[in-house]
Each structure stands twice: as C-alpha cells, then as structure tokens.
Amino acid sequence: xxxxxxxxxxxxxxxxxxxxxxxxxxxxxxxxxxxxxxxxxxxxxxxxxxxxxxxxxxxxxxxxxxxxxxxxxxxxxxxxxxxxxxxxxxxxxxxxxxxxxxxxxxxxxxxxxxxxxxxxxxxxxxxxxxxxxxxxxxxxxxxxxxxxxxxxxxxxxxxxxxxxxxxxxxxxxxxxxxxxxxxxxxxxxxxxxxxxxxxxxxxxxxxxxxxxxxxxxxxxxxxxxxxxxxxxxxxxxxxxxxxxxxxxxxxxxxxxxxxxxxxxxxxxx
Amino acid sequence: xxxxxxxxxxxxxxxxxxxxxxxxxxxxxxxxxxxxxxxxxxxxxxxxxxxxxxxxxxxxxxxxxxxxxxxxxxxxxxxxxxxxxxxxxxxxxxxxxxxxxxxxxxxxxxxxxxxxxxxxxxxxxxxxxxxxxxxxxxxxxxxxxxxxxxxxxxxxxxxxxxxxxxxxxxxxxxxxxxxxxxxxxxxxxxxxxxxxxxxxxxxxxxxxxxxxxxxxxxxxxxxxxxxxxxxxxxxxxxxxxxxxxxxxxxxxxxxxxxxxxxxxxxxxx
Numbered sequence: 001x002x003x004x005x006x007x008x009x010x011x012x013x014x015x016x017x018x019x020x021x022x023x024x025x026x027x028x029x030x031x032x033x034x035x036x037x038x039x040x041x042x043x044x045x046x047x048x049x050x051x052x053x054x055x056x057x058x059x060x061x062x063x064x065x066x067x068x069x070x071x072x073x074x075x076x077x078x079x080x081x082x083x084x085x086x087x088x089x090x091x092x093x094x095x096x097x098x099x100x101x102x103x104x105x106x107x108x109x110x111x112x113x114x115x116x117x118x119x120x121x122x123x124x125x126x127x128x129x130x131x132x133x134x135x136x137x138x139x140x141x142x143x144x145x146x147x148x149x150x151x152x153x154x155x156x157x158x159x160x161x162x163x164x165x166x167x168x169x170x171x172x173x174x175x176x177x178x179x180x181x182x183x184x185x186x187x188x189x190x191x192x193x194x195x196x197x198x199x200x201x202x203x204x205x206x207x208x209x210x211x212x213x214x215x216x217x218x219x220x221x222x223x224x225x226x227x228x229x230x231x232x233x234x235x236x237x238x239x240x241x242x243x244x245x246x247x248x249x250x251x252x253x254x255x256x257x258x259x260x261x262x263x264x265x266x267x268x269x
Numbered sequence: 270x271x272x273x274x275x276x277x278x279x280x281x282x283x284x285x286x287x288x289x290x291x292x293x294x295x296x297x298x299x300x301x302x303x304x305x306x307x308x309x310x311x312x313x314x315x316x317x318x319x320x321x322x323x324x325x326x327x328x329x330x331x332x333x334x335x336x337x338x339x340x341x342x343x344x345x346x347x348x349x350x351x352x353x354x355x356x357x358x359x360x361x362x363x364x365x366x367x368x369x370x371x372x373x374x375x376x377x378x379x380x381x382x383x384x385x386x387x388x389x390x391x392x393x394x395x396x397x398x399x400x401x402x403x404x405x406x407x408x409x410x411x412x413x414x415x416x417x418x419x420x421x422x423x424x425x426x427x428x429x430x431x432x433x434x435x436x437x438x439x440x441x442x443x444x445x446x447x448x449x450x451x452x453x454x455x456x457x458x459x460x461x462x463x464x465x466x467x468x469x470x471x472x473x474x475x476x477x478x479x480x481x482x483x484x485x486x487x488x489x490x491x492x493x494x495x496x497x498x499x500x501x502x503x504x505x506x507x508x509x510x511x512x513x514x515x516x517x518x519x520x521x522x523x524x525x526x527x528x529x530x531x532x533x534x535x536x537x538x
Contacts, residue, residue: 060478060479060512060533061334061478061479061533063332063375063479063481065330065359065375065377067351067352067354067359068352068354082336082363082370082373083336083337083369083370083371083373085336085337088478088535090334090336090370090373092361092363092373094351094361100352101351101352101359102352104351104352104359104361104375105375106332106334106373106374106375106479108334108478108479108533110478110512110535112510112511112512113510113511113537114510114511115508115509115510115511115536115537115538116469116508116538117507117508117509117510118468118507118508119506119507119508119509120434120435120504120505120506120507120508121506121507165389166389199385199387200385209329209330209357209377209379210329210330210332210375210377210481210483212332212479212481212531214479214512214514214531214533216506216507216509216510216512216514217509218509218510235389236389237388237389237390237485237518237526237529238386238387238388238389238390238485238526238529239384239385239386239387239388239389240384240386240388240485240486240487240526241381241382241383241384241386241485241487242381242382242383242384243329243379243381243483243485245483245485245529247516247529247531249506257506257507257509260506260507260514260516260531262481262483262516262529262531264329264330264377264483266357266379267384268382268384269384269385
C-alpha cells in the first residue's frame with residue numbers, strides 16, 4: 001500500500017476474509033458527486049470474482065444494480081458461485097456497509113472456444129485521439145479526472161443547448177497510463193455522463209440504477225490494447241416516466257469490439 | 270386450476286410458501302428443446318416479485334441468468350428485497366430444484382413520475398400483421414406454438430442460406446389472445462430464435478446465458494395494447510469465441526417503446 005500505486009489498483013485492493021466475503025474500501029480518487037463512480041464499483045465487484053479461488057474462465061456478463069449510495073469507507077462484498085458448470089459459472093454478489101445492502105450484482109464467467117466470429121455493430125468513424133484536445137468534465141466530479149477523455153461527438157453540453165441526438169462518442173484512457181484488464185474495462189463501460197444532459201441541455205439529476213456489460217474480448221485482445229485509448233460510443237433508446245436506457249459499445253483502436261454495455265438510469269426533469 | 274385457464278396463466282401459477290419462497294411448476298405447453306422457454310422462466314421470476322406482498326412499483330429492470338436447464342416438474346424461487354428505497358426496490362432471486370440452482374435473477378421495481386419523454390430508437394417500418402401469413406417455427410419447439418408470429422424480416426432461414434444481417438423483425442401475439450401484462454412482456458422479450466441461425470444458415474446449438482430487459486411502458490400503455498400484436502426487432506452486435514450478444518426492442522402497434530432487451534447467448538460452430 002504505497003502512494004505510488006495506480007489509483008485504479010488502489011480501488012481494487014480487496015481482502016478475501018473468507019470464501020464468501022471480501023472487504024474493500026472506497027478510494028477518494030474515484031469519488032462521484034454522491035458516493036463513488038459506478039464504474040469503479042462495478043470493477044470492484046468483478047475483481048472480487050476474478051480474484052476468488054473458485055473462479056473459472058473469463059468475465060462474460062456482469063449486471064450491477066445500484067441500490068443505494070456507498071458511503072466513504074470500508075465495504076464488504078458477499079459473494080458465491082450459485083452454480084458451476086463445466087464451461088461457465090454463475091455468481092451472485094451483494095455489496096454491504098453494515099447491514100445495509102448498497103449494491104447487488106450477478107456475474108457470469110466462462111471458458112471460451114474458437115468459433116466463427118463477426119462484428120455487426122458499426123465502428124464509429126472518428127478522427128484519432130491525438131487530433132482531439134483533452135476534455136474537461138464537470139467540476140467536482142473527481143473520478144472523471146482519472147481518465148483522459150477526448151470527445152468526437154456529444155461532449156457535455158453547455159447549459160440550455162439541447163441536442164436532438166443523445167449519442168456521445170469519445171476516446172478514453174487512464175489519465176495515468178495503465179494496461180487494460182477486465183476490471184478496468186468494466187469501469188470504462190460506465191464512462192458516459194447521463195444521456196439526458198444532451199437532450200435537455202445541461203445538468204439534470206440522474207443516476208444509474210442497473211448496468212449490464214457483456215465482455216466480447218478475451219485476455220489476448222485486452223492485452224493488445226495495453227494502455228492505449230479505447231473508443232466508447234453510447235446512445236439512449238427511450239426516455240419515459242423518470243427513466244431512460246442507454247446502449248453502448250467499447251472498441252479497441254483497431255476495431256475489436258471489447259464490450260457491449262447497457263444501463264437503466266433514473267432522471268428528474 | 271382448470272384446463273380452460275390460458276397457457277400463460279397456467280405457467281404463472283405460483284404458491285407463496287412463505288415471505289422468501291415461492292413454488293411453481295413447469296408447464297408442458299412452454300417446453301423448449303431442453304427445459305422450458307427462457308421467456309416463460311423470466312416471466313415466472315418477474316411474477317414472483319409482482320405477486321409478493323412487499324413489492325412496490327412496477328418492473329423497471331430484470332436480469333435473468335440461465336445457469337442450468339430446468340427439469341420438468343416443480344421448482345422453488347427463493348426471493349427477497351435486498352433493499353427498499355422510497356421510490357424503488359431491488360430484488361434478488363434464485364430458482365432451484367432440490368439443492369440445484371437453475372436460474373439466478375435480479376429485478377428492480379419502482380414508482381414512476383411524469384417527466385419529459387422521448388423515444389430515440391427507430392420504430393421499424395413494416396407492413397401490418399394482417400398482411401403477413403402466420404409463420405411456423407421449428408418442429409419440436411413446443412413453446413413457439415403459443416405465439417402467433419408474423420415475420421417482416423429475418424424469418425428462420427432454410428439450411429445453408431446465410432444472411433449478412435442478423436436482424437429479425439416480427440409481429441407477435443399470444444396464439445390464444447390474452448391481454449398483455451408485465452410478465453407476458455418479459456416472456457415476449459425472449460421471443461427471438463438465436464441470431465447465429467441467420468448468419469450461419471440454419472440450426473446451430475445455442476442458448477441464452479443472461480437476459481436483461483428494461484421496461485419502458487407503464488401499466489396504462491400495456492393495458493392499451495390489450496391482446497393486439499406487438500412488434501419485436503432484434504439484432505446481434507458481436508459474435509466471438511463461442512458467444513454473441515443481441516439487442517432488441519418491443520413496440521406497440523402505435524409506436525410506444527415497450528421494452529429494450531439484451532442477451533448474451535452461447536453458440537457452438
């Protein structure tokens with residue numbers, strides 16, 4: 001535990017207290033306006049499974065439900081493999097502080113096979129990150145400073161500027177370069193500020209309720225990204241009655257689809 | 270319990286044994302090639318929460334992880350509200366047969382507010398269901414006969430006919446007409462045969478591992494559908510290393526976005 005540890009790795013420090021219990025702590029560097037960045041919580045939950053001795057295979061699907069804000073300080077993750085099959089494994093997790101459940105999650109891990117492969121999702125046509133200035137985020141959103149973000153469309157709108165499209169596309173990498181891994185990919189899959197900001201022209205109270213990420217990339221493809229930028233593009237599908245849903249894809253610079261990720265977000269307007 | 274009960278309602282018969290345990294049974298009318306139709310399992314899990322005395326609000330998000338095939342006969346659903354907030358509630362569920370966990374799930378329910386609303390997902394331009402003949406499904410897929418399906422694109426391919434697109438769009442309603450409800454919507458959100466069939470030209474072993482559905486529609490919009498057709502359109506995003514993911518939308522005939530639904534599917538090829 002030294003100050004020279006990468007901020008992401010500091011947030012991923014988990015003690016396995018026993019087979020079904022892991023203890024971690026919030027990291028000030030990943031603070032959101034209320035509680036920590038949802039992506040870092042998703043990453044910690046994924047890492048709790050990844051680092052469990054019973055785990056088999058790679059992450060395939062992760063669903064995280066944000067039930068209540070996590071307070072600054074320690075948290076416990078109760079986890080167990082509800083079922084282990086020959087080639088995949090189903091986990092259930094609860095993140096608690098005291099007796100309060102703050103987050104619930106399920107994760108599917110599995111082994112891969114060589115099969116026919118194809119990508120149908122369209123890689124956005126964008127200019128290189130080197131040709132785009134680094135963006136600043138809202139003041140006070142501490143975690144956003146952990147990333148070097150370069151928007152190619154749909155940057156955070158100025159107040160009162162309404163957009164007809166909710167699409168945001170950006171290049172993103174760790175501010176302090178660090179090789180990509182599954183947990184970091186889980187975090188970056190939640191990189192997008194709320195789509196309702198674009199449509200309504202500025203800040204609106206909003207927060208993710210449920211986040212699902214499908215991992216397309218394997219270890220070799222993630223290793224090939226290294227600490228390079230990944231391209232992230234999100235759009236909303238529908239806004240209604242206080243909630244909207246968002247779908248997104250993350251890509252490597254050479255066009256490998258890394259994750260598909262979806263979330264349901266509440267908003268007040 | 271009579272033979273005149275609608276097949277969907279027969280599959281939704283659940284006994285609340287105590288606050289945390291519900292008992293149901295598979296219905297032969299909803300049999301898939303192995304175990305029941307995934308959609309009917311999703312519906313039973315949703316209904317277990319809906320019919321729980323502690324439930325607040327409407328379904329917002331449902332994630333179902335298919336861990337192992339459900340055998341014909343009784344099953345138990347262990348469920349509990351991990352957290353109840355003022356306006357939403359987070360549930361965790363496990364479907365078991367004996368000591369075996371067959372399915373895990375999380376559900377978020379919540380109350381709605383009137384807000385600004387808009388739909389960005391594009392309603393497919395299609396001809397009316399009355400102008401399309403009813404399709405037949407694979408022989409032996411019993412559950413498929415519970416639905417009247419009319420494909421506007423991407424019907425089940427003939428052997429050896431490969432498509433460049435994985436998109437399927439169809440009108441669908443219950444074969445025996447029945448007013449739509451949240452549980453039925455959860456079932457129909459899993460209506461699509463595996464996308465890999467289209468791309469590879471015929472039957473390929475495949476099965477859903479994880480299914481997430483976001484419910485955009487409220488009770489009034491669902492009631493307005495009644496027993497009419499809904500329009501369902503799905504496409505794959507990426508196929509790699511034995512898995513693919515699918516994203517889909519369900520619409521009412523007058524263009525209300527009812528659900529966005531995503532799934533991760535394994536395949537062998």
